[in-house]
Amino acid sequence: MENLKRELKEQIIERLNLEDVNVEDIADDMPLFGGGLGLDSIDALELIVLLENDYGIELTNPEEGKEIFQTVNSMSDFISRNRK
């Protein structure tokens, strides 16, 4: 699980062009949106694409995203339960 979390942080930084952010800057329980990492709605769409492209998980219900994308912890937990 720790490897998956690190991998996710690296992917988030690369895909969302967070050039001023390092892996170490993203705590496992840091909110990804709002006051934490400060991601926006376009970033949320990119995370949905990331799930599908890299983990074969298609989000059919956008409402799920609110829970899944809260933190790296919640993302990694969802991926480990649903990856194909």
Next chain:
Amino acid sequence: MSYISSYCHISSTIYSVNGQVANTFESGTLDEIISELYTSLDIKYSKFHKMDQLSKIGFIGTELIKRDFPAIDNYGENDIAVLFANRRSSATTDINFLDSYQDGGIPSPSLFVYTLPNIVIGEISIRNKWFGENMFTISNHFDANYFANYCDILLQKSSEAALCGWVNVDDNKIEAFFFFITKKDIKQLNLQLNSEKLTEIYRAI
């Protein structure tokens, strides 16, 4: 009567402010040159890295004008019009977006949002909280007459000043020219706005 109170040029090899060369670039890819420009100006704006090349150059050009003309901060949020133009619209990003899903991939949302040229004006307006008039036009060449006439109308009616830009990022080249128009010759550059003067300084670098 209006005046050109600040102007700057950005190319793939050099940038200048009011006709004075401010810096030159080592050769590199367009992304490397833009990154060098951003770093050298010590700008801190995390959303910059998400922008496409057109928006990045528009953003940097605006920062150069602001630094040369700090009194820009004295204008109200509706006072400054933003008037940009280029010859290729957002074609470079349009093609990148097409490439993102052509081989069965999923279209990239972050590329999609830049598939309109006027997004550069949006980025500048968000950064500076400017809510005045704005316009982005497509033209084969820099049309000094268009800019001079449009600014005259804007400054007679709804705007106190205008930030203008001819912003081209295509074929791995940058060709950008920004100028700030005011009602008074505040910096005493003695550059009264007309198409001849605009053409002259556009070609100066």
